[in-house]
Amino acid sequence: MATPTLKREELEADVLDFLYARLNAVWRPGVRSVDALTSFLERLAAKPADLAHLAIIYHLFRPDGAEQFFIDELPAALNRLSHSITRARTTGRRVGRGQIVWSETLVRQCGRSDPTVFVVNQAVKEYDTPFNRLLAHYVHEVWMELDRIGAAGRGRLGAVSEAIITNSQEALRSAYLREARSITAVTASMLSAASRSKHAVYWRAADLWRELEDLQNAKDISRLREILKVGWIGPLVEEDLFEIYVLVRVLRALENTLGQGCPVAAEYNLVGRGSTWIGKLTGEDWIGTVHFDAAPHNSFHPLFDENDYEYKTLLAHYGGAAAAARRPDISVLLRRKADGLLLPILIEVKNTSLHHQYGRDSIYKVFGYLADFKKLWAAERAATRPRAVLVLRDGVDVDDEVAALREEVVLVSPPDLTARLEGVFTAALSRAPDT
Known part of the structure; x- marks a missing residue:
């Protein structure tokens, strides 16, 4: 039976629902925690990013945003600036x-x-007029912010970001805006005068500057949600978005499994990479921590350290060969409260179908992880099943769920992804040795 493929809109909606719930938790009416909000937003990107980063992407790429101003309107207006x-x-x-x-x-x-x-x-x-000082200041601020964070993403947004940077640099180097003195702040009188200008480039710049300032100091939860949707989710390519979707499903499945119908204590660092866990869920008997895009010596310490990789150990015999640690997409470490027993589970994500050769080849990659990280399942963890999960976009139909969960590697795919992941975690916990 063919499994349906999720549309991008469905992936975005699922991730945003999860993010909005956590955003609401740090942004309560009358108790606005700026530090908590900033911390939350800073963890929403692979690179360190703050509200200014997300705001600038939203400002440029929202429907009817500033993209057209920088791509078309600004270059056309340069030789007709007022003086x-x-x-x-x-x-x-x-x-x-x-x-x-x-x-x-x-x-x-x-x-x-x-x-x-x-x-x-x-x-x-x-050309050193209040109009041109405002225009130059706005263009400079957008250019500097885009230059600081790099391209907004791969594909079209990345290409448009580069074009905006180029057009901004050329405008500021032009004989006209070059004369405008730099300013430290935009004044109300500048904005008022620009708004009354007969030249569209000035009143557009005034309107866009007001919006950018408002976004960077957002006080409205609905505006913040739009910033998240367009500024963070929007630039993600399909593969990255699917990874984040699976990450959200892993966190939800862990909440359900460890809570067993009761609330769990949940802490999040969305979406920290590397050595920082992005989710920690505490149930009555077990604690689960989740890492995203992390090497095992970070995510599974103290079970595993940098000298335990089979792959790196082999290459060490051949001096000229570089050996970087392999990183599964998602790492889950379960710790039993009673005795500290640790159970590691790897999760690899591929935005492809089991019916495609790439999907089937990915199974070999997961087996490679098990061989490379075999120390993880030594001693009391030798009976751990499953040890790894391969999440595919579609095509996974299970004939015997119970038998599948006895294997070292389990294959899963939407639409029942949360339930399938709950089954994986429940099976692993049920086979843990007695205390």
């Missing part, structure tokens, strides 16, 4: 543009006995 006119008198042998001041010219010519000297009253265009 002020000042009068300056110059003395020289060329008249150039301007009005000759004959009274002074005659005095200079007679005094120098040089009929080629002229005093000219010239009109000088100055």
Whole structure:
């Protein structure tokens, strides 16, 4: 029986439901914890990222956002920027543009006995105006923030981010905006004047600057939710989004398994990578910690250290070969409260079908993990089943669930993913040796 494939919209909705619940927990009306909120947002990206990061991506790429301003409107407006006119008198042998001041010219010519000297009253265009200072400041702020965080993602958003950076640099290097003095803050009078300008580029810049400031100091839970949706979930490519979806399902399955119908104490560091656990769930008898994209010597310490990899040990005999530790997508460590017994479970995620060759080849990769990390299942953990889970996008139909859970490796896929993962954790706990 063919299993349905989840659409991107369904993956996003599931992840966002999970995030919004945790966002609500740190943003209560009347008790707004700025530190907790910032901490929550900073952990929502692979790179260190804060609300300014998420806000700038939302600002640019939301429907009718600032993308069009930087890609189309700004380059087209550069040679038509407004300026002020000042009068300056110059003395020289060329008249150039301007009005000759004959009274002074005659005095200079007679005094120098040089009929080629002229005093000219010239009109000088100055681009150091409040309008242009505002425009330059806004463009500079967006450029610096994008440059700081790097491309917004792979695919189209990454390419557009690079184009915005390029257009911003060219605008600030132009002969017009280069004259505008830098400012430390945008004033209300600047915004008011720009909003009344007949040039669209200025009132657009004023409106966009107001929005960006509002986003970076968001006080509205609904606005924060939109920032999360467009600023964090939006740039994720399908493979990354599927990994995050599976991570959320693992956390939900652990909550259900360890709670056994009762609430569990849950702590989250969403979504920390490396040595930082991203979820810690405490039930009546067991504690589960979840790592994302972490090497086993980080996620399964003290069961495993850097010298325990079979792969690295082999390559150490061949001096020129580099050996980096392999990292499963998700690592789960279960600890029994009574005696401290530790049970490790690996979870690998592949955004493909079991019906595709790549999906079946991924089973070999998981077996490779078991061989490389075999010390994890030494001594009292030798009977642990399952030891690893391969989560595929679709195509997994189980004939005998009980028999499948006796194997070292279990295959699962949506749509009943949470229930299948609960079955994995329950089976592993049931085979734990007695205290």
